[in-house]
Amino acid sequence: MKAHLLYVEDDQSLAFVTRDNLELEGYEVTHCPDGNSALEAIQKQQFDLCILDVMLPGVDGFTIATELRKRDRQTPIIFLTAKSLKEDKITGLKLGGDDYIVKPFSIEELILKVDIFLRRRIVTGPSNGSLYAFGNFEFDYGNLQLKTKDGDELTLTQREADLLKMFLDHPNQVLKRSHILEKLWGEDDYFLGR
Template sequence: MNKTTIILAEDEPALGQIIKESLETRNFDVLLCENGEKAFEVYKAESPELLVLDVMMPKKDGFTLAKDIRAIDDTIPIIFLTAKSQTQDVVEGFTIGGNDYLKKPFSMEELIVRINNLLNRTKLQKTSDILKIGNFTFNFPKQLLQYNNEDAVQLTHREAHLLFHLIKNKNQVLDRSLILNKLWGSDDFFNARSMDVFITKLRKKLIKDETIQIINVRGFGYKLIC
């Protein structure tokens, strides 16, 4: 069985080794890096399928590293590990391209579940879905949104997956808790705030077609109307 390669960037040696050994017992190949600069070098030299990044690291912090990687790769899944729990920190992590956010301390079982969920979503992304919504064409695998014959707009990984589920449930309520657990890993307050930010971004990207609306169904979730 082929192993999934993961880069783990963690500057606490003991914690890094524990995570590495735990993941390796689950058939992951883990490349442990002690700082952000080293992780970026290893990323460019190897072909990892997922990144687990500590936010607070020397030389290059996790957020800066994620920005550098997203400049050249907008599809690889990224999980942030951090002791920071302020709402603005969580939102920043998702805004710059993170796919999940795990607060320390955490259980290894929870990390493994989140890793597997992201890897499964990545496989879904590689399907050949080309979706139509109003005057927009949405290329889900390439994360491109095109209005009529204009140049396509590149969506982030999370924007693309959120739009995919909204379109698949067009004119129906997309359950808030369900989609938070599916795309963010949990339906806590911080993730809910982050999803609100992404909904606002999608509304702005779809504004050219007046027949399309994403409405907030209070207490339930969101509905994409077309």
Template sequence: MEEKFKILLAEDDENLGMLLREYLMAKGFETVLKPDGEAAYDAFMKQKYDLCILDVMMPKKDGFSLAQDIRVLNSEIPIIFLTAKSLKEDILEGFKIGADDYLTKPFSMEELLFRIEAILRRTSGVKQKEQQTYQLGKFSFDTQKQTLSDESSTVKLTTKESELLKLLCSHANDVLERNYALKKIWIDDNYFNARSMDVYITKLRKHLKDEPGVEIINIHGKGYKLIIG
């Protein structure tokens, strides 16, 4: 029998916490609910979890402080913040601490599930996927040096180009969700950043145009897919 993913849920709103816990349990996740940051930290110390969902505004220890404490113990575990405020400073603060994602209340259960599954797909394959070099047909992409090379030339990518290509590579032949990429790289999925990302996608296509086996395609209404033949 496959072992269940274990989620630590820290939420001080009792009704929302119970609803989320029941929903996640019904979807096959073993879920431990704690009503404040201190209780959640104690729970984290006692057993192993695969993912944390932390409310930002909590008594005794807020979500950001809790996340920082958790990160000291485990730098890899995915963290999703639940925030009642969509203040950019809050979101930036969360990403600085190392959030993998955030949801602004009110949100739908389905959206939370979608985010969890996307993160777990990424992180459960992280050992194979957290690699320094990707082979894209005749091109070799070095994520550390931010270079794209073939036998005859090397192109130095900008940081944004490199981050975007790395995300595409880690989702190769799978959909890279547009909003996820925007939040991960640009922090905010607003209109201007979305236009900016389109420009970078165009730049990456130009870099890869001499390799017919590699293509970045648009998935209407969802995002992009890096096709590696």
């Protein structure tokens, strides 16, 4: 499944070249030439990552990021803009941006950063929340399958799958040993003691 990117840029020449390069890398790209069309797009669709210019006709990129963060805290946002002042960078990052790239920029750097953010993001699939992607792995909880991007597959036991799913459902959180044992093994005193 292709990752779907929102790309907001008012410079049509730059937008054409950047969009073309992203599509060559296998991404599906929705381009919006102004802030108003970008706001409409985020209301109608779900995106895996957003690339936002700041200076736009109508609504600016900072406002788009603010609106996106009201409805979605997880989608990575990369600001791609000519605004290079330290204050602008700080504003963008405080509003929920994950990165801030100043124009002129390297298309290779942008593509690498997009790839990194998408690999790090845990994506819950459409099938009852049982499909996850993280790092270089894909995990199909329903079928107990762990796959690498290289195509290697490993069949997990039900307990291993339950444990991995528990960690993926609580990203960047420390889980107490007692909580894990209780959820996976129930009230069995054997596992609760040391």
